Every structure is written in C-alpha cells, then in structure tokens.
Amino acid sequence: MKVTVVGSGYVGTTLAACLAEAGHEVVAIDIDPEVVSALNEGHAPIHEPGLDALLERHAGDRLRATTSADDVADSDLTFLAIGTPSTEDGDIDVSALSAAARDVGTTLAGLEPDERGLVVIKSTVTPPSIATVREALFDGVADGAGDEGGESNGNGTGGCLRDRLSLATNPEFLRQGSAVADFQSPDKIVLGTDDEWALDRLERLYEPIVAGREIPIVRTDPETAMMIKYANNAALATKISLANDLGNLCKEFGVDAYEVMAAVGLDDRIGERFLRSGVGYGGSCFPKDVDALRAAGRAVGYDPALLNATVAVNDRQPERLLELLDAHVDVAGERVAVLGLAFKPGTDDIRNSRAIPVIEGLLERGAEVVGYDPVATERMRGRFPEIAYADTAADALADAVGALVVTDWDEFAALDDAFDTMATPVVIDGRRVIERREGITYEGLTW
Structure with missing residues (x-):
C-alpha cells in the first residue's frame, strides 16, 4: 500500500520505518528540512534501538522523506503523527x-469521484x-475545492467528498527503548473507524504484521479507540504509583x-510487570496522558480522584530520594x-x-551537581547548562560525597x-540497580 506519515518525531519515524x-x-512528511535530510540519508532523528537499521535498509527505496504534502493525494491512507503537547492546566x-x-x-480536495481518502490519527x-x-x-477540504455540494449516492463513491473521506484513529502502544519490537510484535492493534471501507483498508495495512500470528485486533469507533489508549497508560501509571506507595510503606517498616x-x-x-517501585x-x-485525562474529566465536571493520587505519589518520589541523601550528608557546596x-x-x-526534579532539588540545596548518562547528556545539557557533565559514570563519582541512581542503565x-x-x-x-557491598553506605528508595 501507499502510505504517507505526516510528522517525523518519535512516533512518526518509528511508524514510517516499520511500515516500510x-x-x-x-512517504514521511515533516516541516523540518534537517529531519527530512536525515531520514533520506537513513538516520533517525531520535535514539531508538533498531530504528537506524530500518532506515538504512529502506531510505531511498520504500521510504523517502519530504517537506511537501503532495504525496497525500496519491496515498491509500495518511497518518497524522503530530505532537500534542500539554498545556499549563494539563490538557493537550x-x-x-x-x-x-x-x-x-x-490536498485531498482533489480526489477523483471514484476515490476515497482515509486519514488516520496516530497522535x-x-x-x-x-x-x-x-x-x-x-475545513481544509472546503479550502481546497469548496466541495460542500454534491449529493450522497449512498455507496461512498461519487457525490460529496465528505462521503468519501474518513477520519479514523489508530493509537500506538510503543515503549521507548523497544518501539521497533513493539510495533512488529504488538500486544494488540486498535482500529477506530465508523466506516467499513476504512476498516478494511486499515486491516490490509496490518496484514503483513498479523499474518499467521494470534494478535488481537480491536475494532471500534474513533473515540473509543483513543479512550483505550488513555485507559491503557493510566492503568500502567497507576500500577507504578501503587507499587511506589506500597514501597514507601515497606521502607518505613524495614x-x-x-x-x-x-x-x-x-x-x-x-501480574509482575510494572510493580518495580522506585x-x-x-x-x-x-505523565502527559494521565494529565490530559484528568483535565478532560474536569472539563465535563468529573474530578478523577485515583488518577490525582497516581500523579501525587509519582511527584513525591524524587523528593524522597533526596531526603534519604540528606539523612547521610550535607550536600551544600559539595559534589x-x-x-x-x-x-x-x-x-x-x-x-x-525523574532526574529533572532530582537535579533541581540538589541545586536548591547548594550542591555542585555532575550528571552522567550514556546517551542523554546533550539533551539534559540544554535543560541544565549550569551543571557539570561527566564522560563516564566513574568520572562522575570521583570526589563526590553522594551518588543518586535515577535511571537503571545496565552499566x-x-x-x-x-x-x-x-x-x-x-549511594542512594x-x-x-546497585548491589549492597562493603565500603559504601547504601540506601534503596523503597527497600
């Protein structure tokens, strides 16, 4: 099938590469010429295991990138993978x-009378x-052709373009760090559309992935499909916060x-997954999806108490980490x-x-912070240019009065x-991820 993907961020790039x-x-469409150039050269604009290999394999062949939306008109379906950032009140x-x-x-306003257009929200x-x-x-259709006239003929072809254009939803359930594997071996595929022909087109898109495998396909309407996405993430976030709340109690009980x-x-x-407290x-x-769900609930007069508690527990954990450090050493003026x-x-x-509130808390205490991460240093440097960054974990530890482990990298x-x-x-x-051993003062956050 011919597919266009509008937006080449984390979701859009993974989607485009995996479909290729x-x-x-x-065809990947993005407004940033540098992103387009990188994709055409076979390089991902993000760090994601396995993604560069797919781009190198298909760039210039089954996958190309452009800043133009012209290819939309010739596509079997177009995905919208545009960011929906949070507002100050948590909405999107x-x-x-x-x-x-x-x-x-x-662009789709120019469809021929015997053609149908399918637009799919992946955001x-x-x-x-x-x-x-x-x-x-x-509104874009009206801008493009003024095609508000024409009578529906009841079979979805000819007549008014509104009868031949469908907006569907197909939420993603990708985990960063394993997005390629998650796309290629999904737990489920959720298709949200009110049109049978659009459902058929989406099912054909995923045929190469589900062929010969027992992968559940959930067929529903667009709104329910997106609620599944939010409910999925809210359930996982709540499970983590429950594990953290119980973990905090365990710490107090010894x-x-x-x-x-x-x-x-x-x-x-x-089940055992998402029960690792920390x-x-x-x-x-x-964070974004739980906040958006809370904001959407408040907008219709419902305040979701359990989701509020999920966020409150999560927001408290970095401070608890810092309090454990405070109990062992005064970090003012110290590395x-x-x-x-x-x-x-x-x-x-x-x-x-979680490193962000941890660093903020250390700076408020007057500490001289040195950070280390195998791949995220430059991104964090843009957020905290005032702190030091080490080339290795060992360099970061040298002469430090304390160490806080925030990300569980194997190294x-x-x-x-x-x-x-x-x-x-x-060591807090x-x-x-760190083993207790002789020679260090070790504190686990919830153990």
Missing part, C-alpha cells in the same frame, strides 16, 4: 495537529478532541518492597553525582525524566571499584 519494513511504500494542545489535518484536507488525543481535528480536516512485590506479581490477576515514571506518555538522565534506559528522551550495575573514588561513598539507589 512490512513492505509498504511510505491540538493546534498543530489540527493545522496538519487542515493541510491534508486541502494521542482525548476523545472530545477528535471532533476538533475532524472539523479542521473538512521490609524489602522488591521481595514483597515479587510475590504479589505471582497473582495472575495482577523514583517514579517519566517520559512523554504516562553530588546523578547517574542516569534519560527517563528510562534505551532512550535519550529526558521529557519528564551502573558494574561500577564496583568506582565507588572507592568518592569522597564519601553514599532509586532503581535497585
């Missing part, structure tokens, strides 16, 4: 997504926001939370190492990283003798 790998002809800003939808509508938007994007799409939750996870009604969740999905700057291992994404588990170079070997572990 599945055998489709893909769909202005950029709506603008892209309008541009796509303008994460709240159910009420879908109507806003749909309106922008058809009990190892990891031993407790390992046993809890054996209950098949609960410094909290971050990234672009859980403190922050190990891990990305919000999780396997990515260079620092959005909502931190093998530091061993590097702790001997600290001025005072106080927020991810249970």
